Amino acid sequence: MLAHLALVCWLTAWPALPPGDLRIRAATVITLSIGTLPKGDIVIRDGRIVRVTPRSEAFAGREIEAAGRFVVPASCALVLAKGLDQSERRQRRSAYLAAGISRVVERRGDEPFERLVLWHLGEADEELPLPIALVDLTSSPGRRAEALRSAFWRGDLAGTRGNGWLGLTAPESDWLAERLSEEIRSPLVATAHPADGHRVPLDWELNAHGRSARALGAASPELLLWRAAAERPGAEGSNGVMKRYVLGPLDLLDIEDEGGRIEPGAPADLAIFDRHPLRPEAKCLATIVGGELAWIDPVLEEVKR
Amino acid sequence: MTELYGALLLLVSCSMASASETIVLKASTVLPVTGPPLSPGYVVIEGDRIVAVGALAPEDGDVSDLGEAWLTPGFIDAGWRAFGDRVNGSGASRPAWQWSDALDREQKPQTAWEGGVTAALAVPVAQEAIDGWAPLVRFAPEGLEIVRARALLIGSLVPALERTSEMQSLLLDGARAQEAWSRYEEALSRFRQAEELGLASEDPPRIPDADPALAPLSMVLSGELPVRLRVEELAALNRLIEAEQLEGVRFWIAGEWSPPEAGNLRERVVVTLAPRTLQRLGTTKSSEARDWLESEWTCVFASEELEDPGYLRFEAARAIAKGAAREDVLAALTLVPARELGVADELGSLSPGCRADMVLWTGDPFDPRSRVSAVILAGQLRKLGAN
Numbered sequence: 052m053l054a055h056l057a058l059v060c061w062l063t064a065w066p067a068l069p070p071g072d073l074r075i076r077a078a079t080v081i082t083l084s085i086g087t088l089p090k091g092d093i094v095i096r097d098g099r100i101v102r103v104t105p106r107s108e109a110f111a112g113r114e115i116e117a118a119g120r121f122v123v124p125a126s127c128a129l130v131l132a133k134g135l136d137q138s139e140r141r142q143r144r145s146a147y148l149a150a151g152i153s154r155v156v157e158r159r160g161d162e163p164f165e166r167l168v169l170w171h172l173g174e175a176d177e178e179l180p181l182p183i184a185l186v187d188l189t190s191s192p193g194r195r196a197e198a199l200r201s202a203f204w205r206g207d208l209a210g211t212r213g214n215g216w217l218g219l220t221a222p223e224s225d226w227l228a229e230r231l232s233e234e235i236r237s238p239l240v241a242t243a244h245p246a247d248g249h250r251v252p253l254d255w256e257l258n259a260h261g262r263s264a265r266a267l268g269a270a271s272p273e274l275l276l277w278r279a280a281a282e283r284p285g286a287e288g289s290n291g292v293m294k295r296y297v298l299g300p301l302d303l304l305d306i307e308d309e310g311g312r313i314e315p316g317a318p319a320d321l322a323i324f325d326r327h328p329l330r331p332e333a334k335c336l337a338t339i340v341g342g343e344l345a346w347i348d349p350v351l352e353e354v355k356r
Numbered sequence: 357m358t359e360l361y362g363a364l365l366l367l368v369s370c371s372m373a374s375a376s377e378t379i380v381l382k383a384s385t386v387l388p389v390t391g392p393p394l395s396p397g398y399v400v401i402e403g404d405r406i407v408a409v410g411a412l413a414p415e416d417g418d419v420s421d422l423g424e425a426w427l428t429p430g431f432i433d434a435g436w437r438a439f440g441d442r443v444n445g446s447g448a449s450r451p452a453w454q455w456s457d458a459l460d461r462e463q464k465p466q467t468a469w470e471g472g473v474t475a476a477l478a479v480p481v482a483q484e485a486i487d488g489w490a491p492l493v494r495f496a497p498e499g500l501e502i503v504r505a506r507a508l509l510i511g512s513l514v515p516a517l518e519r520t521s522e523m524q525s526l527l528l529d530g531a532r533a534q535e536a537w538s539r540y541e542e543a544l545s546r547f548r549q550a551e552e553l554g555l556a557s558e559d560p561p562r563i564p565d566a567d568p569a570l571a572p573l574s575m576v577l578s579g580e581l582p583v584r585l586r587v588e589e590l591a592a593l594n595r596l597i598e599a600e601q602l603e604g605v606r607f608w609i610a611g612e613w614s615p616p617e618a619g620n621l622r623e624r625v626v627v628t629l630a631p632r633t634l635q636r637l638g639t640t641k642s643s644e645a646r647d648w649l650e651s652e653w654t655c656v657f658a659s660e661e662l663e664d665p666g667y668l669r670f671e672a673a674r675a676i677a678k679g680a681a682r683e684d685v686l687a688a689l690t691l692v693p694a695r696e697l698g699v700a701d702e703l704g705s706l707s708p709g710c711r712a713d714m715v716l717w718t719g720d721p722f723d724p725r726s727r728v729s730a731v732i733l734a735g736q737l738r739k740l741g742a743n
Contacts, residue, residue, distance in 0.1 A: 253662060253664060253667060269661075269662060270631070270662070270667065270670070271631065271670075271671075271674065273670075273674055273677075274670055277670050277673065277674075277724045278724070280724040280725060281724035281725050331673065331677075331720065331722060331723040331724060331725070332673065332676055332677040332722070333677060334677045334678060
């Protein structure tokens with residue numbers, strides 16, 4: 052209760068700002084940093100959130116009427132499905148956006164080791180190479196481990212030396228991953244098993260430094276939210292599950308990111324859901340990336356004034 | 357909860373000893389599929405069969421209360437890639453008719469059960485116009501059990517339109533083969549009778565040239581068994597459906613497009629809703645399960661290349677979240693595939709006479725937080741997991 056009061060005070064104390072470009076009106080705002088606002092407006096300007104307020108104020112810009120809807124920070128997905136060419140990536144883009152995802156960490160490059168890149172699905176998609184190597188030890192683990200080892204000592208993976216690598220393993224190659232991490236002495240980011248031990252993994256469970264995250268395999272992006280919702284009964288009351296869903300992969304890979312929260316100054320990467328995202332049957336209705344509507348369901352109205 | 361299972365297990369064990377033993381299960385919600393949801397609901401099992409389902413407790417028999425559990429029929433995966441790569445791309449010049457021979461019968465059913473799936477249509481990756489017969493299997497505790505070795509015919513119209521005429525002529529060859537063989541059998545039996553009576557004046561009838569393996573194709577031509585086709589171009593399917601000699605054939609189609617104009621073809625076509633894998637996401641061709649379920653087409657769910665029947669439940673819940681009606685989604689997972697495969701009196705619903713293949717959920721099956729706590733197969737309880 053006190054926290055809520057503090058939140059309201061903090062929000063209302065924010066100095067008045069000139070009108071923004073876009074406002075999301077009367078939604079339940081899950082800020083993930085300062086609690087949940089049962090009913091509030093979010094004002095966006097120049098790609099950033101400029102105001103989060105429980106009060107209804109005069110506004111002149113474009114507006115999304117979101118009464119009864121839930122707004123959360125758009126999430127980051129780690130996708131470990133292989134073999135994507137440019138056109139496939141373009142095709143997937145809309146699927147990510149329709150699932151409330153604004154950033155994707157994906158594999159790039161060729162075996163035996165690949166790089167990870169962070170891909171921001173803005174108006175002009177941005178790609179940021181990450182200093183992390185990915186080694187897929189799920190098939191012919193011995194050969195790949197050897198290649199990784201020699202590449203590492205040759206210096207080919209110099210950029211990743213400080214950050215380590217992400218190893219995809221099958222249960223039978225666990226021992227190898229362990230030995231490699233001892234030998235290379237690079238901080239092991241994580242090893243992951245396909246969640247169901249299946250040949251074509253739908254998703255992966257990753258663990259490192261006592262943290263865990265989920266990565267997508269061959270399934271629809273909505274599977275990540277489904278798994279998060281399945282984590283424990285009553286999950287909708289818990290910010291922890293939601294935070295792990297939104298930012299888990301970045302947190303696990305130690306990637307700094309200023310998103311993942313709804314407060315003034317944060318990037319305007321938001322997802323609007325028809326109910327609490329961890330409720331059964333929750334559906335993403337709109338995704339805003341860098342302050343722009345990247346995807347919207349026809350049931351949600353954008354009012355232009 | 358543990359005691360309840362204990363009690364249930366005891367009752368189920370008793371039923372094994374005496375087939376006439378009656379078990380009455382009470383669940384907080386029963387989804388019979390053939391009728392509205394019952395809260396609470398009662399299911400009466402005798403031996404391996406369901407004998408009654410209702411909202412009121414029967415007068416006889418001790419009731420085993422399953423507490424908060426939900427009870428549904430086992431789901432049917434309408435396209436399970438059980439064969440993997442072993443039978444794909446074999447380059448055989450003629451169809452390998454009985455895929456069921458290549459099934460690994462000892463596969464563990466656990467993954468399927470965890471997804472609420474108790475039966476599946478085991479399909480290979482279709483390469484040719486006709487690839488052979490797909491079996492309907494049940495996930496029994498000891499491994500796979502074949503319910504029907506010839507549940508439907510598998511084929512492909514990908515990529516060329518020419519496949520349609522190839523398929524058509526194969527089916528017609530099948531009809532001719534059937535005819536030739538039945539004529540031969542008749543002639544042979546007449547000959548035998550005559551021979552017994554010492555009246556045989558002619559040589560025995562000649563064995564027909566027609567390939568006997570083709571003969572069962574006549575069941576497809578008469579609409580008794582459907583054909584499941586992988587289709588990329590609707591034009592190919594339309595051409596095939598409109599072919600005069602194929603007017604009784606029923607089709608199952610697996611493809612990657614949105615619902616087309618239904619026309620009068622929909623009565624003969626079942627749409628297999630394979631999960632949208634990432635490879636297909638966002639293309640203009642990709643089909644959204646919800647769109648199909650809301651159309652007038654008959655739809656069934658299939659796990660396809662994901663090879664994991666447990667994935668069906670997620671796809672089904674996703675369709676509901678996007679607006680499809682719950683009862684349509686549940687039927688597409690149970691009764692519809694059973695009906696289209698001609699086994700609705702055995703599988704696909706909780707109705708009197710059906711086999712007692714049921715799934716016990718900890719809650720609503722389309723809620724991600726629910727789990728399968730146990731399956732009942734032919735009246736026998738199998739508990740899953742730690743819960």
